[in-house]
Amino acid sequence: MLRIKCNRLVVGSNPTRGVKKIFVGAIRESPLYHFGSKGFDIQSRVGVLMSQGDNLQDNQWQGQWLLASEVTFLNHGSFGACPWPVLQAQQRLQSRLEKEPVRFFAREWEPLLDEARNQLADFVGAAREDVVFVANATMGVNAVLRSLRFQPGDEILTTDHLYNACRNALEWVAATTNARIVVAPVPFPLADTREIVTAVMDRVSPRTKLAVLDHITSQTALVFPIASLVRKLAAVGVDTLVDGAQAPGAVSLNLAELGAAYYTGNCHKWLCAPKGSGFLYVRRDKQEMIRPPVISHGANSPRTDKSRFQLEFDWMGTDDPTPYLCLPVVLEFMGSLVEGGWPGLMAQNRDLALQARRLLADGLGVQLPCPEGAIGSMAVVPLPETAAQFPAAALQDALYDQYQIQVKINPPWGDDIWLIRVSAQIYNHQSQYEKLLWALKQLLHLV
Numbered sequence: 001m002l003r004i005k006c007n008r009l010v011v012g013s014n015p016t017r018g019v020k021k022i023f024v025g026a027i028r029e030s031p032l033y034h035f036g037s038k039g040f041d042i043q044s045r046v047g048v049l050m051s052q053g054d055n056l057q058d059n060q061w062q063g064q065w066l067l068a069s070e071v072t073f074l075n076h077g078s079f080g081a082c083p084w085p086v087l088q089a090q091q092r093l094q095s096r097l098e099k100e101p102v103r104f105f106a107r108e109w110e111p112l113l114d115e116a117r118n119q120l121a122d123f124v125g126a127a128r129e130d131v132v133f134v135a136n137a138t139m140g141v142n143a144v145l146r147s148l149r150f151q152p153g154d155e156i157l158t159t160d161h162l163y164n165a166c167r168n169a170l171e172w173v174a175a176t177t178n179a180r181i182v183v184a185p186v187p188f189p190l191a192d193t194r195e196i197v198t199a200v201m202d203r204v205s206p207r208t209k210l211a212v213l214d215h216i217t218s219q220t221a222l223v224f225p226i227a228s229l230v231r232k233l234a235a236v237g238v239d240t241l242v243d244g245a246q247a248p249g250a251v252s253l254n255l256a257e258l259g260a261a262y263y264t265g266n267c268h269k270w271l272c273a274p275k276g277s278g279f280l281y282v283r284r285d286k287q288e289m290i291r292p293p294v295i296s297h298g299a300n301s302p303r304t305d306k307s308r309f310q311l312e313f314d315w316m317g318t319d320d321p322t323p324y325l326c327l328p329v330v331l332e333f334m335g336s337l338v339e340g341g342w343p344g345l346m347a348q349n350r351d352l353a354l355q356a357r358r359l360l361a362d363g364l365g366v367q368l369p370c371p372e373g374a375i376g377s378m379a380v381v382p383l384p385e386t387a388a389q390f391p392a393a394a395l396q397d398a399l400y401d402q403y404q405i406q407v408k409i410n411p412p413w414g415d416d417i418w419l420i421r422v423s424a425q426i427y428n429h430q431s432q433y434e435k436l437l438w439a440l441k442q443l444l445h446l447v
């Protein structure tokens with residue numbers, strides 16, 4: 001059993017969130033993780049912050065991350081950002097591995113792996129037997145697509161919001177099997193999330209074998225009504241592969257209840273785990289078919305205590321397992337930052353994303369492009385017409401180079417809608433979006 005002690009520190013208030021007390025999960029001792037007698041350095045980090053007096057109110061969360069203080073970091077959605085106490089836990093695990101690599105992999109790695117998997121499975125509402133780790137969601141999507149057998153003329157249904165890397169995987173599989181990709185155009189701007197369901201279901205045909213759908217889209221930051229989509233597709237005999245790269249930690253998950261055949265997600269985005277930690281859920285009745293992208297020892301393992309599905313994915317050759325081994329620490333640490341735990345954190349981030357998009361839309365004089373029901377921890381806002389004078393990348397670069405604002409500006413959607421995507425993680429605060437608005441107005445000559 002992982003034993004964790006949490007210290008409750010009252011460190012001030014933050015008017016933008018109305019949080020009076022924060023809990024800092026100081027993970028002091030653990031027989032599994034061997035943090036050592038000093039535990040995390042978080043006490044001294046918090047001590048440094050507290051000695052900064054009033055600055056603490058603005059930076060109380062930011063101080064838990066290594067993010068450069070001179071940068072206004074509004075792009076958690078691209079690669080996530082890992083907090084300092086978690087990175088320390090990872091370094092301790094790495095040291096433990098390197099002190100005795102053979103002992104670590106032969107005796108210690110698998111109990112740690114199982115503990116991490118169990119905790120993650122519980123967090124995403126899946127049976128522990130149905131979850132394996134992968135390095136990232138792209139790998140999860142590839143594992144499923146490249147394992148399934150398609151016949152010429154079979155149709156794989158997706159939408160025009162699918163993430164580019166996954167679309168490429170789909171193209172490759174379709175090209176090598178002569179399957180056909182059918183792309184459902186999902187309206188954007190979007191008036192009602194039911195339009196997403198209609199758009200997808202309108203393209204189902206008797207030849208549809210699989211639907212590949214984002215849970216939260218990257219370019220448009222839409223939270224798809226995934227439960228409704230999966231249910232309606234299943235009702236007409238179509239399995240769904242959900243790309244949930246942006247979902248864990250942004251929206252609550254219950255994969256057993258969702259019932260999708262396949263679901264992959266990242267832990268390194270909204271859970272804030274170290275990079276290289278993702279997972280793949282495969283419904284029990286589909287596991288036989290799904291093989292990892294790398295075939296290794298698990299393929300002919302005589303073991304019977306675990307399924308071949310888990311034995312194969314658990315070992316894809318020697319690699320650094322510490323990103324996913326940190327998950328118990330990640331779940332505990334991030335879940336202890338606000339009262340209300342994980343649901344409280346997700347709600348707080350969503351509120352901030354909603355506030356940010358309202359601020360930007362009002363300030364830029366543009367319409368909100370989707371209903372609140374489609375918002376998680378990210379939001380996009382269309383840019384006014386004057387943005388068209390810049391290539392998207394040039395505007396993104398100008399914000400960074402001239403104003404030190406890290407934010408995502410997407411290539412035009414449908415050729416004429418320029419979208420800026422903001423992320424909202426606990427270390428962000430409203431004044432950062434105000435700075436972004438001010439910088440955009442300067443750059444777009446709106447002042």
Ligand SMILES: Cc1ncc(COP(=O)(O)O)c(C=O)c1O
Pocket residue numbers: 077078079136137138139163165166214216217218243245246266
């Ligand atoms: C919707 C979506 N799918 C897949 C990915 C790929 O994630 P990764 O590079 O971690 O595999 C991303 C990354 O931003 C994403 O937003």
